[in-house]
Amino acid sequence: MRYIEPHAHMVSRTTDDYVAMVTAGCKAVCEPAFWAGFDRSSSKGFYDYFRQLTEYEPARAAKFHLPHFSWLCINPKESEDLVLANEVIDLIPEFLDKPNVLGIGEIGLNKNSRNEMTILERHVDLAAQHQQLILVHTPHLEDKLKGTQLIVDLIKSDSRIDPSRVLIDHVEEHTVKYVMDAGMWGGITLYPESKATSPRAIDMIEAYGADRLWMNSACDWGVSVPLAVPYAAMEMRRRGYDDETIDQVFYKTPLAFLSQSQNFKLN
Amino acid sequence: MKPAKPQNPVDLYFMDARSKLIDIAAFMDRVEREGATDDFRYQAFLEALKELGQADRARSVLLSLSDPTKELIPAATTKAACGAWPGKG
Numbered sequence: 001m002r003y004i005e006p007h008a009h010m011v012s013r014t015t016d017d018y019v020a021m022v023t024a025g026c027k028a029v030c031e032p033a034f035w036a037g038f039d040r041s042s043s044k045g046f047y048d049y050f051r052q053l054t055e056y057e058p059a060r061a062a063k064f065h066l067p068h069f070s071w072l073c074i075n076p077k078e079s080e081d082l083v084l085a086n087e088v089i090d091l092i093p094e095f096l097d098k099p100n101v102l103g104i105g106e107i108g109l110n111k112n113s114r115n116e117m118t119i120l121e122r123h124v125d126l127a128a129q130h131q132q133l134i135l136v137h138t139p140h141l142e143d144k145l146k147g148t149q150l151i152v153d154l155i156k157s158d159s160r161i162d163p164s165r166v167l168i169d170h171v172e173e174h175t176v177k178y179v180m181d182a183g184m185w186g187g188i189t190l191y192p193e194s195k196a197t198s199p200r201a202i203d204m205i206e207a208y209g210a211d212r213l214w215m216n217s218a219c220d221w222g223v224s225v226p227l228a229v230p231y232a233a234m235e236m237r238r239r240g241y242d243d244e245t246i247d248q249v250f251y252k253t254p255l256a257f258l259s260q261s262q263n264f265k266l267n
Numbered sequence: 268m269k270p271a272k273p274q275n276p277v278d279l280y281f282m283d284a285r286s287k288l289i290d291i292a293a294f295m296d297r298v299e300r301e302g303a304t305d306d307f308r309y310q311a312f313l314e315a316l317k318e319l320g321q322a323d324r325a326r327s328v329l330l331s332l333s334d335p336t337k338e339l340i341p342a343a344t345t346k347a348a349c350g351a352w353p354g355k356g
Contacts, residue, residue: 035346077346111343112334141348145333174329199280200325206268238279240270 001243003229003250005029006258007106007135007169007187007216010057010068011049017219017226018064024230027251028067028266030258031057032106032135035077037221043087046074050091054098067266069258071105071135072096079110079119089122096130102261103127105135106169109147112139120154128160133261135187138170141194148175152182165260169216170195176204176213185212185257190228198228198235210249214257311351 002025010018010031021029031053040046053070061068072095074088095101107123109116127134134155139147152168155161168179169187172195179186188204189195196204201215217228225231233246258264298309311332318327334352 080343110346111348112339113343114339114341116343117339139348141350142332142334142352143348145330146336149337150339172329173326174333203325209268238274240272240274242271245268245270 001025001230001233001246001250002027003233004214004254004258005217005226005229006214006254007032007189007218008226009034009218009220010061011052012221013219013226015060015064018061018066020227022064022066024227026066026230028069028258028264029061030069030071030102032071032137033073033075034106034137034220035075039078039081040084043084043091046088047091050095054095054100058100067100069100069102069261069264070098071102073104073107073123074119075106076108076110076116076120076137076139079116080113082115082118085115085119086122089119089126092126093130096132099263102258102263103133103135105133105167106137107134108137108151109139110137110143112143112147112150117150117154120151124155124158124161128158133257134161134166136166136168138168138175140170144170144172145174148178152178152184155184156182167214167257170218171204171213172196173200173204176208180208180212185214188213188215189218190215190232191218191224193223198232201232202236202239205249210245210253212253212257214254215250307353308349308351 005021005026008029008031010029033053050072058068072092074085079085104123104127107120109120136151138144138151148168155166163183167185167187170189171179171186176186188201190198190201205213215229215232217224217226219226229250233250236246298304303309315328315331318324318331321327332351
């Protein structure tokens with residue numbers, strides 16, 4: 001099979017993971033900027049991180065013949081400090097011309113606070129000003145329902161943003177319809193302990209179709225599985241799906257969304 | 268979307284669901300044994316179990332465990348989520 005991994009934090013993973021992903025059929029990996037597991041002490045740390053995402057990591061992936069793309073932002077987990085967050089957002093335009101940058105992400109909310117919303121609004125404005133795609137992180141667990149609705153409502157209220165150029169990630173059964181009804185795309189994250197399992201993800205795709213829903217591993221420094229996407233493909237095969245449908249779900253659908261960025265090119 | 272030749276979901280998933288059901292039962296026994304039943308997360312868990320008696324169960328369970336409010340909070344004092352809304356109790 002062939003597949004695209006639309007959301008993976010490869011800076012946290014080993015080269016063995018690159019080998020396993022390519023061996024399983026991965027044709028491209030996309031890496032949103034995220035929280036490092038600890039708060040960075042200054043915007044200089046983000047400058048280095050953005051260089052890592054746009055220079056070093058693509059070169060590391062290229063050693064395994066895997067095209068690497070990235071999204072830039074300050075994650076909502078670090079948005080409570082408005083001074084830091086604004087400094088980081090001011091850095092982003094310098095990196096938007098890098099050849100592997102797809103857009104602004106993963107932005108969003110974490111605890112649904114006022115400062116998080118202020119920084120989300122700045123990110124959305126930045127995307128609108130630079131005609132960038134948007135990738136959204138939705139909050140965890142009990143905060144997801146409220147956060148997803150707040151995020152979708154904010155983006156819908158900005159007439160400069162085309163909903164079809166926005167992907168709302170980490171949807172679950174109680175948020176997927178809200179995202180689909182808004183005309184946006186949805187991402188289903190396959191985690192062992194939270195978010196969604198493969199069977200639940202496939203249930204959602206059976207209910208809402210694969211036209212605007214993708215699956216990702218969001219593998220990072222926490223409990224996560226870098227091969228979760230091909231494992232989900234195996235689960236679809238177990239349910240009786242044919243190769244053509246599996247190719248649509250795991251390759252053509254993410255390709256359709258990501259190709260809206262002129263930087264997303266596969267050989 | 269459905270496969271051309273759908274498999275029987277009970278054939279595919281019964282053993283997995285059976286295993287998880289027993290894990291839930293053992294979890295509840297453990298919490299009771301240790302006298303931790305007044306924890307708001309466990310109380311939310313018991314409330315969510317009631318959603319299994321009707322259709323659309325996965326969505327209903329998730330809604331039961333969610334913050335139902337609409338307003339932004341003044342400030343984030345933690346980064347973590349605990350899986351149940353503390354305001355419900």
